[in-house]
Amino acid sequence: MSSELLVDLGDEPATAQLGQLKLATIEDQQWPPDESTLSKSETDISQRFDAGSPHLPWDHPFYDIARHQIIEVAGDDNYGRKVIVFNACRMPPQHQLDHHKLLMYLKGTLDQYVESDYTLIYFHHGLTSENKPSLGWLRDAYREFDRKYKKNIKALYIVHPTMFIKTLLILFKPIISFKFGRKINYVSYLSELEDVVKCEQLVIPALVKEYDNKLRASLKPTAQPPMSPPRSPPLPDQVFGVPLDLLRQRSPDGDPVPVVMRDTISFLSEQGLEIEGIFRRSANVTLVKEVQLRYNSGGTVDFREIEDVHLAAVILKTFLRELPEPLLTYQLYNDIVNFASVSSDSQVMIMKTLVESLPEENYTSLRYLITFLAQVSANSEVNKMTNSNLAVVFGPNLLWGRDNAMSLSAIGPINNFTRTLLDQQHLVFT
Secondary structure, eight states: OBOOOOOOOOSSOHHHHHHHOOOOOOSOTTOOOOTTSOOHHHHTSOTTSOTTOSSSOTTSTTHHHHTTTOEEEEEEOTTSOEEEEEEGGGOOOGGGOOHHHHHHHHHHHHHTTTTSOEEEEEEOTTOOTTTOOOHHHHHHHHHHSOHHHHSSEEEEEEESOOHHHHHHHHHTTTTSOHHHHTTEEEEOSGGGGGGTSOGGGSOOOHHHHHHHHHHHHTSOGGGOOOOOOOOOOOOTTOOTTOOHHHHHHHSTTOOSSOHHHHHHHHHHHHHTTTOTTTTTSOOOHHHHHHHHHHHHTTOOOOHHHHTOHHHHHHHHHHHHHTSSSOTTOGGGHHHHHTGGGSOGGGHHHHHHHHHHTSOHHHHHHHHHHHHHHHHHHHTHHHHOOOHHHHHHHHHHHHOOOTTSOBOHHHHHHHHHHHHHHHHTHHHHTO
16 A cells, blocks of 8 residues: 655656546446445335435435445444545446536535544546546545545545556646645555455445456466455454344343443543544554454453543444444334434434334443433533534444445434434433
């Protein structure tokens, strides 16, 4: 993985060089839908979502953009930062896509996360002469993203870069700040992404996977990059990635709230309530892995000794995100995504019914978490974490579809449900 942006392009004018660059064409120009386009959890949502597009109602202003699944949200990376994914291969031909509206849709996605640290992953393969946006649009798009968007982006990963994209970045170098330029990283193979994010939580398009396999096959055996490490078998005392009911069975006192949640929330209740931006900052990935390993090895963790509020916050989010099934369960996915259609005077009753239908360990853990987040919100004048802000952080960690990644339109209803749950927690959990 490299962040080197300097390429020797000779003396020819930059614009002429860009014009001479040839983009690889995709063999099948019929633009077939990717086989991973729809998950069962999304296709079953309700009649108000068009069966052909699981994202938005057909009359939504961004329906024509969302249906292509160009932009997705994929939970948190290994540092505890939100991951936004842009799939170039899912962009239709130029005449079939309103690029200005695409830009607005991307900004709408980022608007939910730019106050927190976040990571952007761009899958470049599949950008062709038929679907690439104009150079002017790219320039305007970069300028459209002001400091608000650039400040907290911690890394931009360009997967499968070509000479075209490298040259493009050279052309943009006069308007790209040095600080932003250092955040750009080239990723030659999908396996390299494992250092940043668990690839299994990304819905990587089939075209991208096939291209990655072709790149590997073209290399000599001695030059083969390492494959993604196989999933290691669970340790006897594994905590992360283990079902809640199993964790409860292992607990000496049968406590339904997992030890990781109790440890992190207890520490954060004591020392994190007045920390501005709590849950919005990333943490040292080495420390995150060390703490996870200590828990998974049956050891104890005392966050008071470590004295790192952001580390504890990331560990809490990571634990929730790595559950085999989300805390709010797949069973409630459809009801929660459709919750906005419930009349306001019925919302508390419906929400109470939904959460009380959860397994006991899920319900108790959810109540424990929400009660703590209410404390965080009560100090929002200092920590700047209102219920709305907390919902943006925790919504994607409480519920996701079976295919893990979610579009902006799926995230919205989940975040709104989480915000309402925080607003009404004193009534829902009585």
